[in-house]
Amino acid sequence: MTDSTDYLAHTPLILGMMRLHDHTELTNPANLANWINARLDQGLNVFDHADIYGDTECERIFGEALAADPSLRQKVRIITKTGIVHGHQDESRWKTKHYRAEAGYIANAIDRALTRLQVEQIDTFLIHRPDPLMQADSAMAALERAVEAGKIRQIGVSNFLPEQWRWLQHNCKLPLVCNQSELSLSHTEALFDGTMEAHLKDELRWLAWSPLGGGALADALPQELLEAAKEETGLCETGLAIAWLRQLPGSPIPVLGSMRESRIQAAQAGAQSVLPRSLWFALLEAVRGHRVA
Secondary structure, eight states: OOOOSOGGGGOSOEEEOTTGGGOGGGGSHHHHHHHHHHHHHTTOOEEEOOTTTTTTHHHHHHHHHHHHSGGGGGTOEEEEEEOEEOGGGOOSTTOOOEEOOOHHHHHHHHHHHHHHHTOSOEEEEEEOSOOTTOOHHHHHHHHHHHHHTTSEEEEEEESOOHHHHHHHHHTOSSOEEEEEEEOBTTBOGGGTSSHHHHHHHTTOEEEEESTTGGGTHHHHSOHHHHHHHHHHHOOOHHHHHHHHHHTSTTOOEEEEOOOOHHHHHHHHHHHTOOOOHHHHHHHHHHHHTSOOO
C-alpha cells in the first residue's frame, strides 16, 4: 500500500459500489478493471463498499477485478462497512433485520472483507449503523487490534449522530476519521440542527451518501431555475447538486451511487465549481419550498 496520508482530503468524489452487481457488463473482472482504470485516469481513486451490498457480491466482484489487474491494488483506496444484517441473512428463527457490532463479529467481518476484496489492508473501515446493544469498549478494541495488525488503516462510522460517535470516541484510543451519512439538497436538516457543526468541531469528515437526493432533484427543482443556473454555471442538475454540497464548510465528500460515466463526469464538474451565494440559497429554497427564516 502507499503512504498513510489523509487520502480523503484529496478526493472530490467517492465512488459508491452499492449497485455494482446490477451492472452485468462490469461483473466481468477484466471489464471492471478497465472501468476502475478509467476512473483513476479521472483522478478518482476512492471506492465505497459494505458487506451488505449485493449480499457481499459487490466486494467479491471488485476483488476479482483487482486480481485481474494486480497493479490496481496500489492505486485504489477502499472504504467498507459492517454491522447491518438483513432479515433474509438472519440465521435465527426470527429472520429479523438487525444490527451487529460485537467485537467478534467486527473482527470476522474485517477478515471476510479482506478475503472478498483480495487486498491486504482496507483503508477505512466503518461501523455501518449505531447498534443499541453495542458494548463500545470491546467493539472499539476490536477495531484497534485490526489497525495494529495492519488489516485496516483507519476507522470511522456511518449514520451516527454526534453523541453516538462521541461515545465511541470516548472508548477508543484511535481517532474516528469520518461519518458517512445522508446529506443533499433534498436532505438538509443537519445544516440547521447543529449536526454539521458537530462534524466540524470533532474533525470528522462528512462522507455524504445519496448526494443527488436519490435522483429526484431534477423533479424537485423548477425548470426555469435549472435552465437559468445551467446558463450561468454550465452545470446540469447533477453538477449543481454536487457543487452545492461541496460548498458547505468542511467540504463534505459526495458518495456517488451512480456508475454511469456521464453522471460521474457531471458530478466531477460540479465538485470543481463554486456557485454564487444567491444561487446556492435559491436552490435550497426551491427544494425546501420556503425561504430561510
